[in-house]
Amino acid sequence: MERELSEILRVRREKLQKLIEKGVNPFPYRYSRTHLSSEIIADFEKLSESGNTVKIAGRIISWRGHGKTLFAHIQDGSGKIQIYIRKDDLGEEKFELFDLFEIGDIIGAEGTVFRTRMGEVTIKVSDFSLLAKSLKPLPEKWHGLKDKEIRYRKRYLDLIVNPGVIGTFVTRARIIKSIRDFLDDRGFLEVETPAMQVLYGGANARPFVTHLKALDLDLYLRIADELYLKRLVVGGMEKVYEICKDFRNEGMDKNHNPEFTMLEFYWAYADYRDLMNLVEEMMFSVVTSVLDTDEINYGENLISLKPPYRRMTFAGAARKYIGVDIIELDEKSLIDLAKERGLDTDRVKGRGAALDLLSSELVEPHLIQPTFLTDYPVELSPLAKIHREDPRLTERFELFINGFEFGNGFSELTDPDDQRRRFEAQARARSMGDEEAHPIDEDFILALEHGMPPSAGYGLGIDRLVMLLTGNSSIRDVILFPTMKPETPGAGNPDG
RNA sequence: GCGCCUUUAGCUCAGCCAGGCAGAGCAGCUGACUCUUAAUCAGCGGGUCGUAGGUUCGAUUCCUACAAGGCGCACCA
Numbered sequence: 001m002e003r004e005l006s007e008i009l010r011v012r013r014e015k016l017q018k019l020i021e022k023g024v025n026p027f028p029y030r031y032s033r034t035h036l037s038s039e040i041i042a043d044f045e046k047l048s049e050s051g052n053t054v055k056i057a058g059r060i061i062s063w064r065g066h067g068k069t070l071f072a073h074i075q076d077g078s079g080k081i082q083i084y085i086r087k088d089d090l091g092e093e094k095f096e097l098f099d100l101f102e103i104g105d106i107i108g109a110e111g112t113v114f115r116t117r118m119g120e121v122t123i124k125v126s127d128f129s130l131l132a133k134s135l136k137p138l139p140e141k142w143h144g145l146k147d148k149e150i151r152y153r154k155r156y157l158d159l160i161v162n163p164g165v166i167g168t169f170v171t172r173a174r175i176i177k178s179i180r181d182f183l184d185d186r187g188f189l190e191v192e193t194p195a196m197q198v199l200y201g202g203a204n205a206r207p208f209v210t211h212l213k214a215l216d217l218d219l220y221l222r223i224a225d226e227l228y229l230k231r232l233v234v235g236g237m238e239k240v241y242e243i244c245k246d247f248r249n250e251g252m253d254k255n256h257n258p259e260f261t262m263l264e265f266y267w268a269y270a271d272y273r274d275l276m277n278l279v280e281e282m283m284f285s286v287v288t289s290v291l292d293t294d295e296i297n298y299g300e301n302l303i304s305l306k307p308p309y310r311r312m313t314f315a316g317a318a319r320k321y322i323g324v325d326i327i328e329l330d331e332k333s334l335i336d337l338a339k340e341r342g343l344d345t346d347r348v349k350g351r352g353a354a355l356d357l358l359s360s361e362l363v364e365p366h367l368i369q370p371t372f373l374t375d376y377p378v379e380l381s382p383l384a385k386i387h388r389e390d391p392r393l394t395e396r397f398e399l400f401i402n403g404f405e406f407g408n409g410f411s412e413l414t415d416p417d418d419q420r421r422r423f424e425a426q427a428r429a430r431s432m433g434d435e436e437a438h439p440i441d442e443d444f445i446l447a448l449e450h451g452m453p454p455s456a457g458y459g460l461g462i463d464r465l466v467m468l469l470t471g472n473s474s475i476r477d478v479i480l481f482p483t484m485k486p487e488t489p490g491a492g493n494p495d496g
Numbered sequence: 497g498c499g500c501c502u503u504u505a506g507c508u509c510a511g512c513c514a515g516g517c518a519g520a521g522c523a524g525c526u527g528a529c530u531c532u533u534a535a536u537c538a539g540c541g542g543g544u545c546g547u548a549g550g551u552u553c554g555a556u557u558c559c560u561a562c563a564a565g566g567c568g569c570a571c572c573a
Contacts, residue, residue: 006543007525007541008505008506008524008525011524011525062533062534064532064533065529065532065535066529066530066531066532066536067528067530068530069529069530069531069532070530071531071535082532082533086530087530088530102524103523103524116531116532116533117531118531118533120532120533122531136506137506137524138506138507138523139506139507139508139523140507140508140522140523141507141522141523141534142507142521142522142534143507143508143509143521143522144507145507146507147503147507147508148565148566149503149564149566152565157507161507203573205572205573206572248572248573251570251571251572253568253570253572254567255573256571256573404573407573460573463573484564485564487564
């Protein structure tokens with residue numbers, strides 16, 4: 001230690017030392033608890049009548065000393081409960097030992113259950129032991145920990161002192177479980193595909209690159225698992241899904257973290273219409289099993305996730321919200337239209353990008369209640385099958401809720417020759433400077449050449465779904481450890 | 497990537513506009529208190545004012561650069 005410890009830290013070290021001198025192991029091995037705090041509160045009547053002893057364990061989060069008695073709250077994984085300590089009950093020596101404990105310490109306590117004059121369920125402690133000494137002070141109990149930087153960097157503190165944070169991540173886990181249950185129940189098989197790929201694909205995004213020394217080979221972290229899952233459909237896995245991290249080397253903001261969690265599933269012998277029915281059923285199943293309701297308050301909007309969801313074609317929605325049949329326009333007319341509506345068209349390259357801009361800016365914000373936008377222009381969808389009634393379109397849809405996209409699905413392109421032509425169009429866009437355009441994946445085309453059954457596939461950003469169902473407006477609040485810069489330059493280098 | 501804002505005690509925040517000994521509440525320490533609950537009462541300690549420069553007799557305060565974070569815009573899921 002170069003710097004002198006502040007008093008607050010020095011006192012904690014001194015208490016640790018005194019405990020050791022008294023023969024107390026400040027970091028023991030185990031504790032047999034009989035109840036969680038929530039169980040004691042739930043079973044209070046029975047426990048108090050029987051007079052049975054309960055044993056709990058957790059962190060001291062508050063402390064109210066009264067001379068020869070003391071109240072404190074102990075927080076465990078299920079909640080918190082008050083303990084009551086009396087010198088008369090414990091004897092002088094034991095009671096004074098408690099003086100060496102403090103807020104932040106993890107202790108075990110046993111005793112009988114009663115209700116205080118103010119009505120709070122409380123444990124009257126007959127014995128206790130130290131389970132872990134805390135050498136750092138906790139953030140304040142009343143204001144909590146507000147500094148977002150510390151909350152994200154030291155999530156453990158956020159979890160200890162800010163009520164509701166654990167709940168967000170419990171909900172997250174339930175959402176993922178309910179998706180698994182839904183798909184498992186319908187015969188989908190969960191699989192794992194490579195996170196490190198020789199060639200990336202399945203989305204338009206810039207990838208991360210890493211290097212495998214053993215093979216002296218550059219590898220890409222996956223931006224999507226689509227092309228691998230479709231290879232599995234070729235191989236006869238007719239219903240597959242994967243929930244995994246994808247990695248995209250792009251901007252970060254409250255809707256984007258460089259690593260994020262995606263669900264993708266593929267369903268052989270179905271088309272995008274079947275898929276929309278399944279997706280709305282899945283969304284309803286998830287929200288009702290997790291929240292016990294099909295309605296969500298998000299911001300100012302009350303959103304109902306009860307099927308059926310509104311379905312509008314891309315062109316129809318544009319006619320309704322823009323008043324123009326944009327699908328009939330060429331690139332120049334589209335850009336003129338965008339400029340006319342005050343949009344920034346500087347970065348727009350190609351007809352597809354112009355259509356995308358118009359829809360994103362002028363249509364999608366209107367889609368508050370769940371809406372499937374269908375039949376996207378072929379330029380925007382290099383992996384989707386051509387529409388059976390209009391060769392300018394694909395059989396693709398995106399689901400919008402509250403103006404944001406909650407998934408992207410289509411009748412999968414299974415014609416290897418058409419797939420090659422689409423890849424080649426992407427390659428041209430790439431050579432024109434579109435860094436996010438799809439690279440040609442010969443190995444994937446080869447797989448299609450062996451014959452892929454007609455299929456429908458869907459992708460859903462899990463983090464955004466968690467945001468929707470937990471009412472959080474930043475992706476960083478639904479990811480336990482969001483990506484952060486190191487506090488000091490070089491702090492991430494293990495060799496110093 | 498651009499713009500705006502933030503960074504002061506362990507935590508939550510004042511102070512800065514108009515330069516002059518570094519402040520409060522909680523937490524901590526000492527004492528009182530055997531049903532408190534933001535316990536109360538009396539007293540005490542605690543600071544690299546984000547980092548580095550500049551201006552000045554003197555900088556937490558003014559200026560510049562840098563760093564981290566937040567919000568908005570742009571891009572994306």
